[in-house]
Amino acid sequence: MSEPAVDFPENRDAIRAALIEWYEADHREYPWRETDDPYAILVSEVMSQQTQLDRVVDAWADFLDRWPTVADLASADRADVVAFWSAHSLGYNNRAKYLHEAANQVCEEYDGEFPESSEELSELMGVGPYTANAVASFAFNNGDAVVDTNVKRVLYRAFSIPDEDAAFEDAATTLMPGGESRVWNNAIMELGGVACEKTPACDEAGCPWREWCDAYQTGDFTAPDVPTQPSFEGSRRQMRGRVIGALKEHDRLAVDDLGPKVRVDYAPAGEYGREWLRSLLKDLSEDGLVETSQQDEKTVVRLQR
Structure with missing residues (x-):
């Protein structure tokens, strides 16, 4: 199986297992899903x-x-x-x-x-x-990975797949576990139809890919069939993405070291200072994305493991 033109998270087996487990635990009941x-x-x-x-x-x-x-x-x-x-x-x-x-x-x-x-x-x-x-x-149970509008939206948001048919085909093929086209194609279409609709319902639907999803981490849920959100620049979801990006690069950072990497105008006591950043970190912590701890009287932030 060829490698995709984009980088997937290393733990693809966990990604596959999470989606199938989510689908098999609870999905919309359609009678044609009960027959072969x-x-x-x-x-x-x-x-x-x-x-x-x-x-x-x-x-x-x-x-x-x-x-x-x-x-x-x-x-x-x-x-x-x-x-x-x-x-x-x-x-x-x-x-x-x-x-x-x-x-x-x-x-x-x-x-x-x-x-x-x-x-x-x-x-x-x-x-x-x-x-x-x-x-x-x-x-x-011998088909290829399905690529419809819903699947494209999922792949675009979750793994930042380029909006190109060949890239979507490549990514979908790479992700699908061999010999499991029946459950996999049902599952990924269900994900696009229930959790990753044009208006996403990540938490409400218990999306199994939240910990790997680029859109969930940044808050930017644009997609090929969803217009670009004009307010992204300077928005809270952009700042969330910068926090995640900085922690991916540096592993862990003290709050006042993280601040300037999120906003160039960060000042501890300013409008965009510690209070503002801690509010942002609180949201990310509640989403299960970051964790904080005290070290040498400083608040240190890292990605949640």
Whole structure:
């Protein structure tokens, strides 16, 4: 596996384990996550394109009640499939046509058994690379790392991955543990959909990557799909980032030695002095990022271990 163009934290195994443990402990319950039937998963993936997942649940169940197997769908009248799609407000009726055609391909070209590789799945009508990889991952556990908008946002914020498709692909591939595409892709998409949304909910969702996340440490939660925050320069989140950066470089610093590295105008008794800095350190301490101790009558700060 190639190394990414950016530096990840050294303890990648801990990063992987933390995410999987978080996902397996508690995640949104969607019925297609409880099956490895490629037909049911394909239906969910096609329905979920540009449609909120909560709206898909009932439509997915109704669809499988009416056409429970790929053979049932293949033998159905295409007009009935399109009418179902329209009646359930799933949008883009051509997706219903493509799904019906794909069912016919599976029955006619693969004797009713879904191909297992992303490459072969991509040959099915209306099944692009993303959907093919999703079915390979969730049905057969042999897919590649998924890279959608949510995953890009997570990688950009957590590890400062450049906003470039190749960089995201490289980073996602490097992070995914081998042979675990089913749980990993579900987990990282869940992270982007629950904890790392456009408006982040790091603490509320118990994000498992807070201790490694660049955005959480700096307070800068911009992302490719989130506009840059114009007030970052001189903001409290910028100062938090400077504290973290200084302590990464120097291991530990007395408060009055740390101050000038955070603000050039730091003065112990000034507006941006000890009281201001201690308030900043208190926030970082409560977030589990730094710790303070007394040494030789001085307050010394270090990154929490």
